[in-house]
């Protein structure tokens with residue numbers, strides 16, 4: 001999150017409202033498939049309001065695009081994927 005901190009540092013200096021016209025960015029979560037080991041060639045990414053929703057989208061994407069069976073993912077796999085979900089502002 002180092003870059004994000006820097007970015008918001010700059011916004012703070014010139015005024016948050018000026019940048020967004022008074023509308024704040026919405027908190028959201030994102031997952032980018034190519035961040036995942038072995039998925040470097042996959043262009044898909046998902047953004048949603050809650051982590052729960054991002055998980056659903058990841059599972060659907062894994063089924064459709066990678067013919068994976070999310071029901072078979074073990075705890076290690078889920079823990080790993082969880083580290084790839086980032087809090088973002090959109």
Ligand SMILES: [Zn+2]
Pocket residue numbers: 033034039042043044061065066
């Ligand atoms: Zn993918």
